[in-house]
Amino acid sequence: MIAPVASPRASYAITLPVPDDFELWRDHARNLVQCGVPPEQVTWSEAGTTGDLFAREEFDLPAPGAGAPWVRASRAFIELAQSAILHSDPHRLALLYRLLWRSQGNSRSIDDRADPDVKRAEDLARAVRRDIHKMRAFVRFRSVEDEDGSERFVAWFEPEHHILRASAGFFVRRFTQMRWSILTPRGSMHWDGEVLSQGPPAQRSDAPAGDPAEELWRKYYASIFNPARLKVGAMLKEMPRKYWKNMPEAALIPGLVAGSQAREIAMVEAGTMEFGERPKTLATIGEAIRACRRCPIGLLDNQAVMGEGLKQAELMVVGEQPGDQEDLAGRPFVGPAGRVLDAHLERAGIDRQQVYLTNAVKHFKYVPRGKRRLHQSPTAKEIDICRWWFEGERAIVKPKLILALGASAARGVLGKTVSISKARGVAHPLDDGSELWVTAHPSYLLRLKDEAKEQQERLFQADLAAVAERLSELAE
Amino acid sequence: MAQIDLLQKLEILADAAKYDASCASSGTAKRDSRGGRGIGSTEGMGICHAYAPDGRCISLLKVLLTNHCVFDCHYCINRKSSNVRRARFTPQEVVELTLSFYRRNYVEGLFLSSGIVKSPDHTMEQMVEVARILRDEHDFRGYIHLKTIPDAAPELIHQAGLYADRVSINIELPTDSGLKRLAPDKDAGRIEQAMGGMTSSIREAKDEKRRFRHAPRFAPGGQSTQMIVGADAATDADIVGKVDRLYRAFGLRRVYYSAFSPIPDASAVLPLKRPPLVREHRLYQTDWLMRFYGYDAADVAQATGEDGMLPLDIDPKLAWALKFREYFPVDVNGSSREMLLRVPGLGVRAVDNILASRRHRRLRLDDVAKLTVSVAKVRPFIVAADWRPTLLTDRSDLRILLAPKREQLELFVA
Incomplete structure (x- = not known):
């Protein structure tokens, strides 16, 4: 359907009755190019969208004259367009026409991936290919008995794009000798062993609710999973949650993740102490915290970071938890905050070599944001759970003075929350005769700017100077 | 009742197979079930039908035929002296499970491995029988990966190659001394000999296929191997050097690494320490560099530190x-x-x-x-x-x- 639209310039509205009809789009596009209609004079839409408003009257484009130019399209463009047209983005039709129009002047313009239109089309095509791939992977058939007593396999799937027809061939080739149906909200496909037929959109309730083989499949899924290597992020990247509701095995995932803790402890049992018996050396603590899954932080994709430094240090410096870099390196205070701390320790005349550095919480707590991992503060409960390890370290190192950086660290030492502004600058006596000093966390300084930063840096420096002075007093 | 037995067996024998890293179903000949009596297709790229929370792809039904074993390899959960529950499938049970999973689109096919029962030959025969029933009786055209036993008779190994898309023999450990210490029943020489035999069979079959259209296929997906990282003292530089030699000598499709993971009822010879998972990841990155980025083993060795290890914090x-x-x-x-x-x-x-x-x-x-x-x-x-x-x-x-x-x-x- 092609219709001129009332506007200052002659323009055309084209509606595709079937959203994945590449041939129809190609015929229209070829015609438009031959008639010299530039992209800004064409409006593309699919049936059922607002584009219909313009298509009430049907007009034909003027037929291309005898001397009309050949429309050229490279194979690369055709392949790109055949995939991209299946995308659910309504702007894809116009985008592809723009690319076709431009490629008449320069047939290789399609290779320029740095061009925004080319890049967008590539992205659409990639999303479609992924959707097709995921459909091949995640369709789950369930066996039902047809009226004639024969077996049919029925699946319910929710694709994101218009890929049903494009995907059918794969299932025909793979399951030629089976009778099957794939039902989706965009339409359905049926194979009777010889002929493929299309049907109307379906609902989840049209598909069977279960299959006896699923019990075996779930058992397999749970058994093949290795609880010693939890990598939830890697799983989610390839199998996002949106697919889970139609996969019988996915219901097990939360339980497997949670149970991983108990199972790994069982797996390394021979090497760990009984629950409740504190390790006697720093090395055994370092060993044991690797397997610690007593709070959810240990279930993330991270590694335990043990304290380090002089084993009989007079001064123990406690941070909150390892950050991104500490987690990757497996060592405390090697990231940006660590460098701030180093600089201030040096200015206060405290030798890092003479200090024992550790954290109140041994694993890095974060939330993934794209490729980045954003720091999350540990909850009071998580700090309290991890205190068990920290106290083990403290009992072995026996420092005379503990410097807690920030409120989390202070809670890790004291078991209760204190306010930094009120607690800083004075000694807090501890039960074993040592004392606690409290200051801000260096990462706090990193977040500040200008005057506030200068002010807090002065306070921080003063706290460290006071600690240095107190240390020399204690040494006497 | 039979169903409950089958469930328990599946639980034991899938659990025992999870230390095999590979689940790949790629790179074999293209075929489908049109014109056949059965089901199945392979189209180049394999498909991961699910992902487990350990981040690994589930592409094949990966099970052991049995986890009974007469060998006593220290790193292996199924070694003779281990206390694990034992179970054993009949070939027919594995066939039915494979087909049942395949029909529902759960898997691309079967990856069958086994502990050694009675004798290497007997075990290999049973495994070949599974593949034979699938291919000959059910005209199954999906993917089959058979782990072959280096000590089995060459004819049996050859049969495995005729039915399977991919065959593999585990090299187990990066160093011969490590193998001697941790897998006393295995012999590095025999393992490489078996790999070499497989390599020449694959080459011959390819060559014949070129000349005679109806020549039988032999492991069109090639052969792969797996080694355990972190159970012996080999450095990353040692490992990369060894792997490079394996790729060259045997034309392997892939070498898989498996970070040694603490196993229940572990042998006292082993450290309980688990190597950082990231080490395995770094080794796979070097594999990528060598296969797709034009690095050779010497380049990769230059990236290691003085101790021969790759840095863990950067790639x-x-x-x-x-x-x-x-x-x-x-x-x-x-x-x-x-x-x-x-x-x-x-x-x-x-x-x-x-x-x-x-x-x-x-x-x-x-x-x-x-x-x-x-x-x-x-x-x-x-x-x-x-x-x-x-x-x-x-x-x-x-x-x-x-x-x-x-x-x-x-x-x-x-």
Whole structure:
């Protein structure tokens, strides 16, 4: 359907009755190019969208004259367009026409991936290919008995794009000798062993609710999973949650993740102490915290970071938890905050070599944001759970003075929350005769700017100077 | 009742198979079930039908025929002296499970391995029988991977290759001394001999196929192997050297690494320490560098530290670039594909995009940003039309500046 639209310039509205009809789009596009209609004079839409408003009257484009130019399209463009047209983005039709129009002047313009239109089309095509791939992977058939007593396999799937027809061939080739149906909200496909037929959109309730083989499949899924290597992020990247509701095995995932803790402890049992018996050396603590899954932080994709430094240090410096870099390196205070701390320790005349550095919480707590991992503060409960390890370290190192950086660290030492502004600058006596000093966390300084930063840096420096002075007093 | 037995067996024998890293179903001959009596197809790229919470792909029904074993390899959960529950499938049970899973689109096929019962020959016969029933009686055209037993008779191993898409023999450990200590019943010489035999069978079959259209296929998906990392003292440089030799000598399709993971009821010979998972990841990255980026084993060895280990905090490509700064910066508008592939942060696709794009324009930093994942990582190593990293490549803290984003390579995609 092609219709001129009332506007200052002659323009055309084209509606595709079937959203994945590449041939129809190609015929229209070829015609438009031959008639010299530039992209800004064409409006593309699919049936059922607002584009219909313009298509009430049907007009034909003027037929291309005898001397009309050949429309050229490279194979690369055709392949790109055949995939991209299946995308659910309504702007894809116009985008592809723009690319076709431009490629008449320069047939290789399609290779320029740095061009925004080319890049967008590539992205659409990639999303479609992924959707097709995921459909091949995640369709789950369930066996039902047809009226004639024969077996049919029925699946319910929710694709994101218009890929049903494009995907059918794969299932025909793979399951030629089976009778099957794939039902989706965009339409359905049926194979009777010889002929493929299309049907109307379906609902989840049209598909069977279960299959006896699923019990075996779930058992397999749970058994093949290795609880010693939890990598939830890697799983989610390839199998996002949106697919889970139609996969019988996915219901097990939360339980497997949670149970991983108990199972790994069982797996390394021979090497760990009984629950409740504190390790006697720093090395055994370092060993044991690797397997610690007593709070959810240990279930993330991270590694335990043990304290380090002089084993009989007079001064123990406690941070909150390892950050991104500490987690990757497996060592405390090697990231940006660590460098701030180093600089201030040096200015206060405290030798890092003479200090024992550790954290109140041994694993890095974060939330993934794209490729980045954003720091999350540990909850009071998580700090309290991890205190068990920290106290083990403290009992072995026996420092005379503990410097807690920030409120989390202070809670890790004291078991209760204190306010930094009120607690800083004075000694807090501890039960074993040592004392606690409290200051801000260096990462706090990193977040500040200008005057506030200068002010807090002065306070921080003063706290460290006071600690240095107190240390020399204690040494006497 | 039978169903409950089957469930328990599946639980035991899938659990026992999970230490096999590979689940790949790629790279075999293209075929489908049209015109046949059964089901199944393989279309080049394998498909991961599910992912477990350990991040690994589930592509095949990966089970042991039995976990009874007469061998006593210390790192193995199924060794003779271990206390695990034992179970045993009949060949018919494995066949039915495979078909039942395949019909429901749960898997691409079967990966069958086994403990050694009675004798290597007896075990191999049983495994071949599974493949035979699937192929001959059910005309199954999906993927079959058979783990073969180096001590079995050569005819049996040959039969395995006729039915399977891929065959594999585990090299087990990176060093011969490690194998001797931890797998006293296995022999490095015999393992390599069996691999060599497989390699020549695969080559011969390919050659005949070229000349006679109806020549039988022999393991069209090639052979792979697996080694355990972290159970002996081999360094990363040792491992990469060994793997490179294996690739060359036997034309292997893949070498899989399996970070030694503490197993229940572990042998006292083993350390309980688990090597960092990231070590396995770094080794896979070197595998990628060698297969797709034009690095050779010597290049990778240069990226290791004095102790022969790859750095864990940065990837091996970045480690190499930081060590050989004289090769950088690389001009995105003029340099060869080979040099661009050495730039940390530029993947194969990004490099191809750059090569295609620079025929149309002089690339600016903005353009490069559109073609890559992270321009921040790339920037210190490239020259663009509007960008030159003054002194940046010489900064001593560059390693810190390029704090790694945690990225998971798709290790086990089929």
